[in-house]
Amino acid sequence: MNGSDQRTAAARRRPAARDSFYAPVCVVELDLDEPSELRSPGGLGTTAPVGRVLALVRLHGHPLGLVTATGTAGDSATLRRALVDAAHRELRVPALPSTTPVARPGQVDRARVPAGPPTVSVIVCTRDRDAMLPRCLDSVVRTDYPGAEVIVVDNAPTSDATEVLVRSRYGDRVRYVREPLPGLARARNRGLSIARGAICAFTDDDAIADSRWVDALVEAFRSDDRIACVTGLVLPAELETEAQFVLEEYSGPSRGFAAQSWSLRAPLDDPLAQFSVGRFGMGANMAFRTDVLRALGGFDPATGTGTPSRGGEDLLSFQQVLTSGHTVAYQPDAIVWHRHRRTMEALAIQVRGFGVGFGAYLAAAVSRQPSLLVKLVRRLPYGLWRWHTSHRFGARPGPVDGDTLRGLRRLERRGLLYGPFCYLYTLWQQRHVRAGG
Template sequence: MMNGHDRRTPAACPRPVARTTPYTPARVVELDLDAPEQLCAPGGLGPVDPDGRVLALVRLHGHPLGLVSATGTAGDPATLRRALVAAAHRELRVPAPSTAAPGPLPGRAGSARVPADGPTATIIVCTRDRGPMLRECLDSVLGTAYPHTEVIVVDNAPSDDVTRELVRTCYADRVRYVHEPVAGLARARNTGLAAARGEICAFTDDDALVDPGWVTAMVAAFASDDRIGCVTGLVLPAELDTPAQEAFESYGGYAKGFAPHDWTWHDGDGADDPLLPFAVGRFGTGANMALRTEVIRGLGGFDEATGAGTPTRGGEDLLAFFRVMEAGYTVAYRPDAVAWHRHRRTDADLRNQIYGFGVGFGAYLTAAVVHRPRLIVPLARRVPRGLHQWHSARRTRSGTAGRAGEGLHLGRKEFQGLLYGPISYLVSVRRRHTHRVEGMA
């Protein structure tokens, strides 16, 4: 749960500048206040000395606290680091170094220690035709500090042998390659799930990088409470090179804050969100999630009518969160489990992605009712007020951005996708049924 003693204010990414102003890219880095003499690239990729505009994730005793920004000058990295440290103390209310006692910070969850003989975690990366990105992703995954891991790459309906050859030549002894010929992210996730040997399955995307402590934070959360069936983590931008990438962060991004939270089926009455308990998007994203293997297998895996690569464009992660919680388990968000995502780089790709978010959410709601028809009445009661609040929040968020016109357009695209979502799910179900029948003929 959110802890009242955790008073740090999460910093948002800087708002995008207006279209008439030349865009200034921002270099994304990490600043550890225990070692402020250097900045590091995301995903444990080593020290960097950036100049220009910089966005820094601030850590203290390993915990992520928030984001701060500053502008550096070429050849003067020390001044930039001092500016970022000052911003951390000023904006994030970080204690002065002399009073910052080591150890867990007040209000942090997930502080349970992982035993030396802890459970095996299977890391599953589903990919399709993204060789260069996949290589960087795997390098970060293989740099995780948790010792009991196996890594599986699921090559989903590839158009060539690039991924197979990459794994064979560069990672043969450390990564298992699995081929899934039928397109669809949910199907690829299920293929990885079927091959997994671990008690925990952790998922990330091929366009993401993970923190060295990512798996450890996930496993610690599971170890802290047997009722936790799913853990999600903090997702931050790996780069802000283009206006579209920063517009995505302004619109909402993937980050869910810097305070831990737990959710159960009976939490809250929907006062702050009329769509509860259906509003599972607040829990996290499939780019950074882990599930108890026996729990997700017991639920039948991921619904293969959902997910990227199907008419629904997404929603398989949301449906998994919902079904885990509806089955009586807790879904936990732990910001210490950090992943870095490379957002879409062009305006056209961004608009397509946001439209897909809407389609996926509408498809997820439809799938939830299909799986549990008794939920149609409580969902129908919540939809009108929930959608009104959802749409108002999108307009407010978009209106505060420098690229307000673009933001409002994104809001409309997402709403259009939401309206199409139920149809997309039914189309996807019918298509899967047709393919199954043809395959049996």
């Protein structure tokens, strides 16, 4: 067994009987303004689920939190009442008439957004996923925001299937462009280079956008001219396999349902915030002022999925926005639903990639601004202590045991150690290709 096999096996050692704990959970949306129906993620249709249900609760369009209940066949009314009761019991549901908008800190009310909203380009990068892509693009082209430009970047495809799909199914509603060199950062830069919007929003081909996703991103930008990057809430589109349950337990929606923002103009509440930018958001749900992102040089092509660096291009962009004097904001009203990896083997590879990508991001940040190395070394003891204490998985009420979670943490930690070397190797590899070509 080679090293990769050992890492994968470490994450999947568990009793065979454990599979019985992972009965599928149906993910739905419940709007308290219209509690008579449940909708599928992204609002792409109504549903009458049976069995365990996880519901995102909204009021006046704003997400309040998640609740669970169990449904039975032919009795959807009882399930809806149970979910409504759980929402009032477990969440802060404002006792306001339905015509009164709920205030959100840091958010501009839609009624206060002036006429002439900014143009937006939505960029979706993909590679050989023509079977998965339509659900993402269907949700994006149906968003409420008027005139949003949608760009699909086909990254080093092995066939013309994606091009045929986009041109035949979406016509002039979606722009198709091909990036021949592999790497998510390169693909995103290709989309950035042709984008016409004042704001560029990015999501993944395995995500489903909420109908108000673009609206919510724009509202955050309009609330403060100093905001140059906005991230949003990422929720599971499905919970059907063990790996999907484990990922939610391991790194679920920890950013919560309250708007936040970060800037170096005021002291940060976390001494590691300048480096641990993963708390800001993730690449599946992020947007930038186009001129700012271009001025920063776009995404570092030596980072990202599709390169030995395995990731980190989103983290580096957040860090660059922050250190260049702008504000990064988290807007929970901007929701995308993500389809997680379905197998434990794929999850183990993904989690190790999290670590490699984070290490690559740190190396890239220091290489761009060497003075950061001193700050990073000074904060290293605190960072290691927090890493350890924040992931001490003990007894849990759910089926995901501490051994599984600790095994994933070990994979991520090992990946972190390799990350800087992977970044340097990617730089060397790309320079070698340029020199030879």
